[in-house]
């Protein structure tokens with residue numbers, strides 16, 4: 001357990017209403033920010049009042065719950081706003097693989113937010129006098145293979161598809177990484193600004209070096225109400241409006257993609273049903289059109305039966321079939337065996353939680369792990385028995401474009 005030096009315990013937390021803060025990202029005084037933004041709304045944070053590396057293992061979410069209960073429970077909160085996200089908030093990123101190191105929870109020292117008609121600033125203790133460091137461009141970006149070259153990854157996809165045809169499992173999500181190297185240190189604020197502009201309907205996030213713009217909402221909890229956006233089934237954007245329409249129609253009519261989507265919905269329904277007094281899943285998926293790809297999407301809503309926090313629901317849901325596979329356990333084993341890389345926070349839960357257990361968590365897709373001049377970018381897709389390795393590679397390539405755009409502009 002760690003609480004940053006320089007802050008006293010119990011944490012003295014104060015939330016005050018503010019006027020329209022304008023562009024939240026423009027308020028970030030320095031790099032290494034915390035962010036969760038969609039359509040200009042959300043939370044940004046800086047500084048660390050408390051931070052912890054969550055130990056790996058099957059009990060990691062329970063451990064995180066205890067840490068949060070201690071930190072929030074010991075806070076002295078003066079909250080004049082009293083909405084989800086006001087008062088003390090922790091941002092978090094959990095690794096995809098429960099056994100991997102790298103999961104982290106951070107209570108920023110300052111959080112500036114705009115959500116649902118309210119705007120507020122939360123501070124913990126006295127903020128140090130801040131000089132605003134200018135946002136710098138990282139310069140030219142070069143790319144190198146990560147763990148597997150493109151042909152080697154296609155080979156792995158073909159092997160996974162064969163094992164699915166052989167009946168070992170139904171679906172597995174395989175990903176690969178690319179290593180981007182910049183001329184100068186990468187300022188995460190620049191990436192966030194580009195992502196939020198180009199992908200406004202995605203959740204642009206930044207937690208401890210993990211940066212991205214994900215379209216996939218794992219779970220939002222507002223009191224007893226929960227929402228999730230399930231995505232599975234993808235086609236790259238077309239060359240124009242007519243081509244987009246044709247591709248969208250083909251995606252909706254594709255048995256492979258519809259079945260893949262069914263698997264994802266079934267896994268979400270299965271994990272949410274025991275936690276909920278009511279749960280609605282649509283009969284048919286819709287199309288979600290993003291600047292780089294189109295997805296099959298289903299908006300799930302429900303009402304929690306008891307006082308589960310958003311992190312309790314995250315713990316129950318992760319990993320969904322949209323990023324793991326079906327059945328989950330076999331898919332995880334196949335991912336460990338075939339991918340040959342550490343996913344780190346990619347495809348893991350990322351988001352925020354407040355002291356009342358409300359919050360928003362996404363699945364960290366379309367993302368990269370930024371450190372100094374380097375960023376490890378991740379992208380993947382659901383593999384079925386009839387998957388074509390070249391098409392899966394093209395899909396991953398289309399998904400990489402999100403972070404390539406963030407780096408290059």
Ligand SMILES: C=C(O[C@@H]1C=C(C(=O)O)C=C[C@H]1O)C(=O)O
Nearest residue numbers: 232233234322365379380381382
């Ligand atoms: C695995 C990724 O995306 C996931 C896989 C999808 C698919 O295979 O169709 C679609 C959305 C996500 O659930 C990724 O973006 O890296």
